[in-house]
Amino acid sequence: FxxxxxxxxxxxxxxxxxxxxxxxxxxxxxxxxxxxxxxxxxxxxxxxxxxxxxxxxxxxxxxxxxxxxxxxxxxxxxxxxxxxxxxxxxxxxxxxxxxxxxxxxxxGSPTGVIGLGERVQDPAYATAVGLLKLKPQLVNGYSFNQNPKSLGIGGKVKLGSLLEKIKSFFKEVL
Incomplete structure (x- = not known):
């Protein structure tokens, strides 16, 4: 308008x-x-x-x-x-x-974040920080370990590569 x-x-x-x-x-x-x-x-x-x-x-x-x-x-x-x-x-x-x-x-803001700059303790990064803190558990009914390669069922998102991209983002921010 x-x-x-x-x-x-x-x-x-x-x-x-x-x-x-x-x-x-x-x-x-x-x-x-x-x-x-x-x-x-x-x-x-x-x-x-x-x-x-x-x-x-x-x-x-x-x-x-x-x-x-x-x-x-x-x-x-x-x-x-x-x-x-x-x-x-x-x-x-x-x-x-x-x-x-x-x-x-x-x-919601990230809490309990150790080793990341104050810059990421912001609501904008809450989801990404939550993914980084993710522990081995079930996601969409499929189990994965700390170093996931892929969910591998029916073309689901490759969670491992997503987590790697998020980690590399935070390495750049620090």
């Missing part, structure tokens, strides 16, 4: 975005430079948040549909929801999901 490129949209989301439009002051404005234009224009922060909220509602609907398809009753999950990943750092996202699901919500 603002005719901006993806990089600028991501920057605006990170710097000015809020997950709940009704919590944003209508008078607050930000500068945006539309594609093909020479000068910047002023756009309401609330407008930006309305777009973000609509997209979050679409994502939440898809996620809740998948959970429902697995036969899981959300109202029975007393512990609530844990959000991870880079988007969990979006201002107001915890409150958005609490309203949307009527469940308690918290932001």
């Amino acid at each position: 603002m005719k901006i490129n993806i990089e600028q949209a991501e920057r605006i989301k990170i710097e000015h975005g809020f997950a709940l439009a009704d919590m944003v002051n209508e008078s607050e404005k930000i500068k945006v430079k539309p594609r093909g234009e020479d000068k910047e224009i002023m756009v309401g922060k609330r407008e930006v948040s309305e777009v973000i909220q609509i997209r979050l509602e679409e994502i939440a609907d898809k996620v809740l549909e998948q959970i429902n398809n697995q036969g899981i009753n959300l109202s029975a999950i007393n512990a609530g929801i844990v959000l991870t990943g880079g988007s969990s750092k979006l201002a107001g996202i915890k409150e958005f999901f609490e309203r949307y699901t009527d469940l308690p919500v918290r932001i």
Whole structure:
């Protein structure tokens, strides 16, 4: 709606975005430079948040549909929801999901990480750190050991190569 490129949209989301439009002051404005234009224009922060909220509602609907398809009753999950990943750092996202699901919500960050820089103790890395800490156990019903070669059943993901890529990422970060 603002005719901006993806990089600028991501920057605006990170710097000015809020997950709940009704919590944003209508008078607050930000500068945006539309594609093909020479000068910047002023756009309401609330407008930006309305777009973000609509997209979050679409994502939440898809996620809740998948959970429902697995036969899981959300109202029975007393512990609530844990959000991870880079988007969990979006201002107001915890409150958005609490309203949307009527469940308690918290932001999950990696804990008990020894030897990794503070940089990875961030919700954006929670899943990757969790995979690194994974102990021998069952995944999708298939057992694997500490040095998995592949799940090898019906073209499933090669978990060993995935873990190696994640490990090499963290070696670069350190």
